[in-house]
Amino acid sequence: MQIAGEMIIGHQAVMGREGFIKAVDPARNAEIEPGFGLASRAELERACALAAGAFDAYRETGLEERARFLEAIAQNILDLGPALIERAMAESGLPQARLEGERGRTVNQLRLFAKVVRDGHWIGATLDAALPQRVPPRADLRLRKIAVGPVAVFGASNFPLAFSVAGGDTASALAAGCPVVVKAHPAHLGTSELVAKAVQKAAIGCAMPEGVFSMLIGAGVQIGQDLVSHPAIKSVGFTGSRHGGLALMRIAAQRKEPIPVYAEMASINPVFLLPGALADDAAKLAQAYVDSLTLGSGQFCTNPGLLLGIDSPELAQFAAAVAAALPAKVGSTMLTPGIHQSYTAGVERLAGQNGVQLLAQGQPGPGACAAQAAVYQCDADTFLRTAALEDENFGPSSLLVRCRDADDLLRIAEHVEGQLSATLHARAGDRDLAARLLPVLERKAGRILFNGFPTGVEVAHAMVHGGPFPSTSDPRSTSVGASAIDRFLRPVCYQDVPAELLPPALSSANPLGLTRLIDGTLHPA
Known part of the structure; x- marks a missing residue:
């Protein structure tokens, strides 16, 4: 063709x-x-x-x-x-x-x-x-x-x-x-x-x-x-x-x-790193995060753009592992020159915010529109008072927020806008904290993950790719x-419609062989 x-x-x-x-x-910034x-x-x-x-x-x-x-x-x-x-x-x-x-x-x-x-x-x-x-x-x-x-x-x-x-x-x-x-x-x-x-x-x-x-x-x-x-x-x-x-x-x-x-x-898809998960294997978790962040030049609406953890030696170990792993990632071509320009400007805005420091960068990539991955960090108070830190920057950049305690995690969970996804990395010892976070995240996100990263969206009956505004227009x-x-459907009620005029789905004979609700009881096909 x-x-x-x-x-x-x-x-x-x-x-x-x-x-x-x-x-x-x-890749060439040239017309085709x-x-x-x-x-x-x-x-x-x-x-x-x-x-x-x-x-x-x-x-x-x-x-x-x-x-x-x-x-x-x-x-x-x-x-x-x-x-x-x-x-x-x-x-x-x-x-x-x-x-x-x-x-x-x-x-x-x-x-x-x-x-x-x-x-x-x-x-x-x-x-x-x-x-x-x-x-x-x-x-x-x-x-x-x-x-x-x-x-x-x-x-x-x-x-x-x-x-x-x-x-x-x-x-x-x-x-x-x-x-x-x-x-x-x-x-x-x-x-x-x-x-x-x-x-x-x-x-x-x-x-x-x-x-x-x-x-x-x-x-x-x-x-x-x-x-x-x-x-x-x-x-x-x-x-x-x-x-x-x-x-x-x-x-x-x-x-x-x-x-x-x-x-x-837009969505920044917060990822909560609970203490037990960090203590279990911070380095492995950091590598999985870096892989998710840079997948496809970060050009996924479910990219993990916000990380949150409680300040501790384990969180410091995680941050050090990110700082070691990200420089190995070579930037790849973004989808369009406009997206690349927008991403670069977004990283510059992030870097210019008071209280925000660079944690790690990837390598610049070849080609006209290659993205350079970047992870920044700040404390919880800086995040809560700086609205610009909640903006999605479409591409491989992210922000690590260091929290003082569990209450900080909950404050930020309550504070963030509606999201496509929210992720909890937790182990058995984190169950009480996860249980406190879960009802908040149910109000904030369309999909809640445990011990994974949100960049894979399975096509299945149970999948939800949506969420409260502004991640979508209709939660x-x-x-x-x-x-x-x-x-793309709406309900229509047929009242006393003659049998010969009823659509087949509603005929008493059930010619389509549908499972139907009849007088409040589910009738299999």
Whole structure:
């Protein structure tokens, strides 16, 4: 499949005529051919109109049809072969092994949602029989969840496959029965075109309604604003900066019909090093932390950006081990020149704060946009009085906060903003302190880990990749895992609807073979 600089609008591949942009190889800070045509307002209108027109037909596709569509997308992505990985490497600076793993994750997400669709539990089929003899009588009531409508998905910079054109937001929205209009990220345009054409091929091959999927290309913020403002769009999936997420939330709230924005934004993911864990093996813990911090140039929204421990010889040993291990880490290329510039400025701001000292640095890396890892340290009082120390610095930098005692740990746990994750390193002797911290962290984070690091986010039924504001715009949802489908569904109650007009999920005969809640009792399929 050749990269032609095209976007996808329904069944067509279209070359925009509103100007051209090119992707950039961050290792060389040089543009990559070809140029990609930018979408006009007319092309955006066409994509949104097709999505609206496809909605009713697509949301009522059979469960097996929809599951096969998702599986066809997964297979088409695999069929792109080495060309996809090679283009993604050129556009992102990420190594081959990382991108092959990310492709596997993308395919697994699609296959997971195919299974979720087939299971049908997401429909939430619920039946309450009429009670005509009751005073007052009760009507026949039946409930199912339906798709909310067309979804705008914004490709993310840090995952050119797994959080992009056919990533988790797109997979979960399509699984729910929502057509999708993707705004491609300008950092990986060729990768986006290849994947978009794989989705389009699956839509045509599976006889899905035209408009079930489109992908637009634009420069600057205007196309994103126009997409979120469009009346056909009923929900938004976004992964990126707090600034970008808040801007989309404002636009969505100011519409004549406000819509939800599911934005995954900033997080510093605090890691609590309890005394028993430090005493057990501070050096081993330090190496694991350094490996997590520098993985992928720290370009993960779950990067461990904040460490907390109680001042002690063991914490000093941990800090010394970090100082010994980090200089061995050679900086690697960041995703874009802009991300690299922002990271460098963030490290400079961190270094300039009163009461903050440098603990350790990695080696500068080769190439134009290589990140140099850095760990700083301060005491608890400095952290609590310096708001800037809570800012996410996207990349391989972190802050170690030295606390006087357990009360300091609890004060900071109460103080920090909402997070995607919070981690406790603890042993049996730390159980009482962990028990005090746990209820606080439940209020602060969407995922709580023990004795690990948060940079691995498994695609599974129980995974939560979300959390209280400002880590996300809505703490009730997740962007990873089977529950991500819930973002794009809403409940509808059917009261005394004639049997012949009921949707199959609510028919008394249960032709779909669903597990259903009937008169308050769960009835297996």
